[in-house]
Amino acid sequence: MRYLIAETTWKLVSLSKAVADSGTLRTRCDAGEEIEDFHQMGEHDLIVLDAAQLRRHCSLTRLRELRPDTPICLIARKPEPEQIATWLMSGADTVIDEAAPLPEMLGRLAAVARRAHGIAQPTLERGPLYLDLAARRVHVGEVTLSLSPKLYEILEFLALRPGRLASREALLNHVYGFENEPAPRVFDVYMCNLRTHLNGIAGALRIDTVRGSGYRLEVTERRKTARALAA
Missing domain, CATH: 1.10.10.10 (Winged helix-like DNA-binding domain superfamily/Winged helix DNA-binding domain)
Structure with missing residues (x-):
């Protein structure tokens, strides 16, 4: 599989490296304003971005319009339950606290990506x-x-x-x-x-x-x- 990862924070950079080390392919962008362009250019199995970028450079609505079937994972700093609910209702598939251990994050990303293809197990x-x-x-x-x-x-x-x-x-x-x-x-x-x-x-x-x-x-x-x- 291939993930589109916006490396706009050090946590996303570390997660991106862990994704690559696991063997999963990745497309990297290092600027928030590039997320929509990269998403539109090619098909990915998952988008991973920092939730803060939604207030600056892109929106869940626009990402869904471009490719409705591509799952979206948000990485957030101590997200509040109400905010998580809002993001999920707006188009995100999962929200992960940036404090979560990398193995847990990798497992959750893989689960969301494969289930978008209708695959329950790896x-x-x-x-x-x-x-x-x-x-x-x-x-x-x-x-x-x-x-x-x-x-x-x-x-x-x-x-x-x-x-x-x-x-x-x-x-x-x-x-x-x-x-x-x-x-x-x-x-x-x-x-x-x-x-x-x-x-x-x-x-x-x-x-x-x-x-x-x-x-x-x-x-x-x-x-x-x-x-x-x-x-």
Whole structure:
């Protein structure tokens, strides 16, 4: 997943680093007036910003208008219950006290982000694929696929949106975050390598290319047996 994080306070800078250290992708902006522009430019799984920015540079109403389905997390300093209720009613999905420990904050962010995709637990099944979203690993039966970080990120993006067309631009923005995008040929190699990893289950799941439009994950067969990941 990829979060848009407005690094306008030291607490948000620390949280942003912890997000990156966990393996989650992030798009960073360091000025409050840039939040709406970055939000409009590309699709994110979650927006994280300091609640004080709402009084200065952006509004929950505007953020919701731009992308209604993107969850919003506010970080606030000792928020009062009445203020929390107002923010939630205005469009925020959760409010976290900035004094909360980083592990708790990371857990709450991940929960809000995945539940926006309709996923209750940090695991995801797509046909014979079993994705461990927390560990960033993909399993087929008892086999763990040896995916590079970029291949995992492409597959996760598509698996979170099964049957939906994802444009090439959307995938590039997700993986690279508007920076250092590779030549088109490099991305084609990524897709070829990912399909090679999935060759063994091609009858149950495939990545379709819609010429001139993008890519789509199609699942044609459910996983036959449940598999529990080791703790």
